Amino acid sequence: MMQELGQPGAEPCRVDLLTGDMKRSVDFYGRLFGWKTSGGNSGTEDSIDMYLGDELVAGFLNNDSGSECSDAWVTYLNVADAHAASYSAGMYGGCVFLQPLEIQGQGTLAMIGDPTGIGVGLWQSSTVRGLTKASGRHGTRIWNELHTTKFEKVTHFYRDALEWDLLSLSDTDEFRYQSYGQGPNAKAGIFDISGQPDPKPGWRTYFAVTDTDKALALAKNLGAKVLKQAQDSPFGRMAVLADPTGAEFSIIQTVPA
Template sequence: MPVQPEGTPCWADAIFPDLEAAKRFYGELLGWTFGDSAADFGHYTQAYVDGKTVAGVLPRIPGMDGAAAWNLYFASPDARVTAAKIVDNGGTLAMEPMDVADVGTMVTAEDPGGVSFSVWQAGTHPGFEVTGEPGAYAWADLCTREVAETDAFFPSVFPFKVQRIEAEGVDFHLWDVGGDPVIGRLRMTDEFPPGTPPFINVHFTVADVDTAVATVERLGGESVYGPMDSPFGRFATVRDQQGAMFSVIDLQTRVGEVPAFS
C-alpha cells in the first residue's frame, strides 16, 4: 500500500514476554506467517498474510515491565513535527523521534489521559500492505474515560474531523481524514473490567467471529465482550494468552442501520 495520509492508522505491533508463544497464537488464530527476527532491531519480527505485511511482534527486553499490549501507529509526513505538536498539546513522549535505519522514523507517546500510541514517518516501510481482509488490520477504537482531554488532544495533533454519534447512552466519535473515517473514540463505561487502563483497541479481520473466539479460548486466551452484531460487522473483544487485548471482526456480517453522525 502507498504511504497513508497524515493521521491514518498505518501499523500495529506488540511486545510479548514469550515471542514464540505469541507467534503460535496469532499464527493459528489469524493465519499469520512470520519473517526472520531482526537481531539488530531487538528481534523485531514481521507478520504476513499471503505474503503481505500486516503487523509486527517482538520480545520484551529483559528488565522491561508492563503487560503485553497492541500498539497503533498513526502516519505522519514528519515525525519530529508531530512530536512537537504532541508536547505542545499536553501529551508526553515515551520515545523521542528515532530513525530506524532507512525503514522510517518513529515516536512513542501518551495523550494527556494516558492513552499510548505511536507515530510513523514512512521510509522504505509504509506500513500495512493489506487491510480489511482476513488476518489483517480492520479498525481501531480509542477507549478512554478522560474523553475531554482526548477529544481536545488528538484533533490538535492530527488533521481529524470529528463526527459525533447521535444515539442515547453512547458516547462515540468518528475521526475522519479527508472524509474517510479512520478511527473511533469510545467513552469507557462500567462494561469494561475494573481497572482497565485507557487503550487503543485494535481490530483484526476474521471470516467468522464465533469460530475466532472459540479458537482464542482453546489457545489459552479469554473472551472479554461479545460476540455482538453491529452495523459495522460482527465483533468480539478478547485477550490473548499473554494478556494483550484486541478485537476480531467479521466485516461482511452487518446487522442494523448505521447510526446518524453529526
C-alpha cells in the same frame, strides 16, 4: 470500518505486538489467523515481521522481563513529520515517551501520549515498507479505536495536536463516539467508555475474520481468554479477547457491503 493508506494524515498505519513470549505468540497468531514469520524466523528473535501470504500484517517485539509494560498491541499513526507531531503533542497537553528515532533506511519512530497518558506510536516512513492496509481480509487489521474515560480532553487533543477531523457518530450518555473520517473513509474512532462496566482505557486493534464464532472458539482452544462474548453490532459481529500472554485485541466479522 475500513480505510486505505494515502498521504500521511496521522491515521493508523500499522500495529506491533509487545509480547513476553515470542514463540508462543508466533504459534498462537499463526494458528488463529494463518500468519507466518519472515525468512524462516523461529520466534527467538527480538523483532519479527508477520505476514499473511506476502502481505505484512504486524510486527512482534520482545517485551523484556525487566520491562514495566504489560503485553499489548501497539497502534502507530502515519505522520509526515515525526518531530513536528511530537512537538505538537507536547504543545497541546500530551507527552513524548520516546523522542523521534531514525530507523536506518525505513523511517522515523516516536511514541507520544495524550493528556491522560495513553500512548500511541508515530511513524514517518521513508518507504512503503512497514505500513499495513485495513483491507478487510481475514486475519488483517481492519480498525483501530481509542477507549478513554476522558472523552472531551482526548478528542480535543487529537483535533488540535494531530489535526484529526472528528465527526460525532453518537453523543448520548449511553454511547458517545467520534470517528476520524466517515463511511468508507473512516480511519479510526474514539469511544467514551466512562459509563461502561470495568472501563479499561487504551488503544484497541480489531482484526477481520470470516466467522467470529468459529474464530472465538479456536482462540479459546489455543489459550486465549474471552473478555467479551460475540455480539452483533451495526458494523459486524465482534468479540474481545486476551491472547495467551495477556495482550487484548478484538475480532470482527464485517457486514457485507
